[in-house]
Every structure is written in structure tokens, then in C-alpha cells.
Amino acid sequence: MDLGDVMFSSPEQLAESLRATGYIADSIAITTVFLASRLQKPLLLEGPAGSGKTQIAYAVAQAAGTNVERLQCYEGVNEEKAIGKFDESLQRLCVELRARSAAPDWELLQSELHGQRFFSAGPLLRALQYEEPCVLLIDELDKVDHAFEAMLLELLSVWQLSIPKLGTIPAKSIPFVVLTSNEERRIGDPLRRRSFYLRVEHPTAEREAEIVAMRTPDARPEFHAGMAGLAKALRGWSLEKPPSVSEILDLAQALRILGAQKVTAEMRDILLPLLAKTEADRRKLLLRDGFASLVYDAQQYAAQSLDGSAV
Numbered sequence: 001m002d003l004g005d006v007m008f009s010s011p012e013q014l015a016e017s018l019r020a021t022g023y024i025a026d027s028i029a030i031t032t033v034f035l036a037s038r039l040q041k042p043l044l045l046e047g048p049a050g051s052g053k054t055q056i057a058y059a060v061a062q063a064a065g066t067n068v069e070r071l072q073c074y075e076g077v078n079e080e081k082a083i084g085k086f087d088e089s090l091q092r093l094c095v096e097l098r099a100r101s102a103a104p105d106w107e108l109l110q111s112e113l114h115g116q117r118f119f120s121a122g123p124l125l126r127a128l129q130y131e132e133p134c135v136l137l138i139d140e141l142d143k144v145d146h147a148f149e150a151m152l153l154e155l156l157s158v159w160q161l162s163i164p165k166l167g168t169i170p171a172k173s174i175p176f177v178v179l180t181s182n183e184e185r186r187i188g189d190p191l192r193r194r195s196f197y198l199r200v201e202h203p204t205a206e207r208e209a210e211i212v213a214m215r216t217p218d219a220r221p222e223f224h225a226g227m228a229g230l231a232k233a234l235r236g237w238s239l240e241k242p243p244s245v246s247e248i249l250d251l252a253q254a255l256r257i258l259g260a261q262k263v264t265a266e267m268r269d270i271l272l273p274l275l276a277k278t279e280a281d282r283r284k285l286l287l288r289d290g291f292a293s294l295v296y297d298a299q300q301y302a303a304q305s306l307d308g309s310a311v
Contacts, residue, residue: 007037007064007133007176017063022214023055024207029198033060036196042156042177044192047200049182050244054139056200057178061135069127069175070137073144079151083161084122091118114165124152125161128171136175142185149188156194203245205232205305211245212252219256221306226262227252229302233294234275239284241277250274265292 008014011027011034018025025033033056036043045053061068071082091113098104112118121129127136138152155161159171179195181187203211209221209228216223227248235242243251251274255263263271268291276282285291 007060007066008034010034014063018059021059021062022211023059023063024203024211024214025056026207029056032196032198037176040174042179042191042195044179044181044187044195044197045200046181046183046187046197048202048242050242050247051200051202052245053180053200054137055246057135057137057139057180060176060178064135064176066132067130067134068137069123069134070139071123073138073140073142073148075143077144077148080122082122082124082148082151083163084120084125086114086165087118087120094118116166116169119163119166124155125163125169127175128155128159128161128169128173130173130175133173134175136177138177138179140182141179141187141191142181142183146188149191153190153194156191202231202235202242205229205301208232208245208248209305212249215249216252216256219252220261222302223252223255223261225302225305226298227255228305229300230263230295230298232301233297236297237284237294239276239278239281241281243275247274263295263298265295 008017011030014034015025015027015030018030033043035041037060043056045056047053057070058068071077094113119125123136127134141149156177159174160168162168179187179191202208205225205228208231209224212227213219213221213224230251231243231245231248251271254274255261258270260267268285272282272285276285285294
């Protein structure tokens, strides 16, 4: 099945569908996603944490009207978590029930126990079993080792999985695969060769203002620019945990609930739980005149954003 035919007919249609979900992407990202879907290539997204890499997968799935199968990588994740495993308790129950019957066919039973009926599928296998293509998100791939990457090569090369005792399971449909990395470890060349690559950075102040505007359409442009300016200021402060796009959106929603039109220096203590996510960052924002300086920088960036959008 040609995934591209199922998902999007053109880059323009993809851009329109993504925008309808609230996701804003530039023309390079739009074209790359479209070609990856058409050519059935994985999409490797690298960039800082919180820059919106994971959200791309969910936005594409929502735009295409399909589901996301997510494999969250972490140190120690194994093939059982990724592919699945046999349900031993169900197998034992089946054996006990068959043993009570007269003259069970043990050879046939053994074959049955090693079938898909008794196999609990993980996200990689589930992604291959959709009748219509889904989005397979393999998130934070940099947290696993090269051996785990090698296991993925069969899936991404020939769209099948070879599972001991169960056999080789071919794909019913070919998923749109998104690989993300925060660059804690370099992803190996074999996966890179098979993938299209996008560098994902935090958005510019103008683009982030546009993103905030989509979530708070009742607010004024000055409010949207103010949120984007604050985001840029915070990310320039060398915090341990700079804010992600989603955290800025949460902050914008919180301010609207509080009835605030902008962030001021006097709001420091109220906003600290939303802005500082580590003790070191909290202490940094509590420094004398520190928050006031941050707010001043944010106002300057907001003014630049408004000037840029007016051009």
C-alpha cells in the first residue's frame, strides 16, 4: 500500500491539514514530511528537548485521520517492550484446559501456543498490523544503544519483523515512521541512511507568537508577542530546563485564566512554579533584579516580533 496516496495528495494539502490541527510548519518541513510519506522513508528529527519534535508525529497523525503507535525509548528498553512477548499465563491456562480433555493433540497445541493469538504485541508489531497506515513514533532514540538500533533495521528496510517461535510477520500496511533524538548519543549511520533528516529548533519569536495565537485567539497580538518574547528570553538565560513550546502554551492559558494581559516583574512569585522546573532555575530567577531583567528582555523581543509581523 502506498502510504503517500492514503495520507496527503500534495504539500499544500499537507500544510492545510496540519494548520487545521493547530500545528504550524515551514515549507521545508512540509515538503520533507510529504516526500517521506510518499517514498515510505522514516523521518529522523533531531534538536533540543521541548522544540516540538514529538508533536510533529501527532500532528501528522491527526491531519491524516490515523493513530499513533508510540515506542518511548529509555535506557534498558528491550525487544519485548518494543515488539511484544508471548503471554505465558494465557498459554498455561490453555494447556491446563486442553489437558482435561480426552487425548489432546500436543503437537497441534504446541503450534497453537506459538501463534499470534497468544502473543501480546508491542508498538512496533502493532504498527504493522493496521489495515490502513498509522504513524509509528519511536521517541528519544538516542537513549538506546546501537544494538537496539540494529533491531529496527529489519522493520525499516523490508517492513517486517522476525520473532522467535512466532515467525516472520510482514506489514499489512506501511506506517509513517518518525524517529526523534535529543542528541544525547549520535544515531548510527545505517538508520541515518534510511531516513530523511530534519533539524528541529525552537521556533522564532514570530512563529511562536503565531502558535500562541492559535491557542488563544481571543487575546491581542501584543499578548501573543509577549509570550513569544518571554520564551526567547528564558531560553537565552542558560536555564537547566528551558521552556518547551508546550510549556509556553500552558503559561499563556494560565495568564488568560488569571485575567493577565502580560507578564510583569511583580508576577515573579506567582509564575515561578510555571517557569522554573528545577531548584537551580528557581534560584536563578529569584536573584535580585533577575526576573525584572528577564521581563525587560522579553518586552524587547516582543517589540521586535511585532515589528517583524507588521512588515
